[in-house]
Amino acid sequence: MGIELVLMFIGAVLVNNFVLVRFLGICPFLGVSKKVDTAIGMGMAVIFVVTMSSIVTWLVQKYILVPYNIGFLQTIVFILIIASLVQLVEIVMEKSAPALYEALGVFLPLIATNCAILGLAILNIQNSYNFIESIIFAIGGSIGFTLALVLMAGIRERLALASVPKPLQGASISLITAGLLSLAFMGFSGLVKM
Numbered sequence: 376m377g378i379e380l381v382l383m384f385i386g387a388v389l390v391n392n393f394v395l396v397r398f399l400g401i402c403p404f405l406g407v408s409k410k411v412d413t414a415i416g417m418g419m420a421v422i423f424v425v426t427m428s429s430i431v432t433w434l435v436q437k438y439i440l441v442p443y444n445i446g447f448l449q450t451i452v453f454i455l456i457i458a459s460l461v462q463l464v465e466i467v468m469e470k471s472a473p474a475l476y477e478a479l480g481v482f483l484p485l486i487a488t489n490c491a492i493l494g495l496a497i498l499n500i501q502n503s504y505n506f507i508e509s510i511i512f513a514i515g516g517s518i519g520f521t522l523a524l525v526l527m528a529g530i531r532e533r534l535a536l537a538s539v540p541k542p543l544q545g546a547s548i549s550l551i552t553a554g555l556l557s558l559a560f561m562g563f564s565g566l567v568k569m
Contacts, residue, residue, distance in 0.1 A: 386567040387515025394523040400491030414528035418521025429513030
């Protein structure tokens with residue numbers, strides 16, 4: 376069981392990266408990836424929210440939605456759980472790291488509508504992961520999201536100092552860079568069979 380959890384973790388980080396392979400969470404990926412410091416802060420917030428939401432949504436699914444036969448409320452309930460956790464992160468971050476809170480700006484509340492977080496919670500249920508597997512998958516997926524965010528931020532910081540042709544400046548070069556990163560992550564596809 377131990378090696379399977381390690382492979383699941385590696386698969387979630389590299390092989391099935393939520394941003395670069397599954398294309399979930401693109402909005403914060405492109406919006407917050409201008410500075411490495413901000414990307415790391417956003418990544419830490421996402422790791423916390425994803426892990427906690429995975430735990431809570433798994434418990435709610437197992438002990439409330441399924442036993443009471445109200446699975447049709449799954450998406451609504453999961454969004455409410457995620458939004459509540461994001462609100463908690465926002466309050467804590469505003470008090471403990473006001474500079475990071477200001478730097479993240481509008482993208483911090485956008486974690487609540489980040490499709491990667493909701494997608495991960497739903498994938499835990501669809502793949503019939505047990506409690507431990509869902510936590511490992513959540514941590515791996517959120518670390519993969521953070522890795523993609525930090526890589527993109529590092530590249531964008533370097534691109535800010537480079538002479539990029541005028542037609543490619545701004546969003547164009549960011550999308551080209553994201554595409555190249557995605558191609559690079561495709562190289563991990565044979566690493567772990569998922």
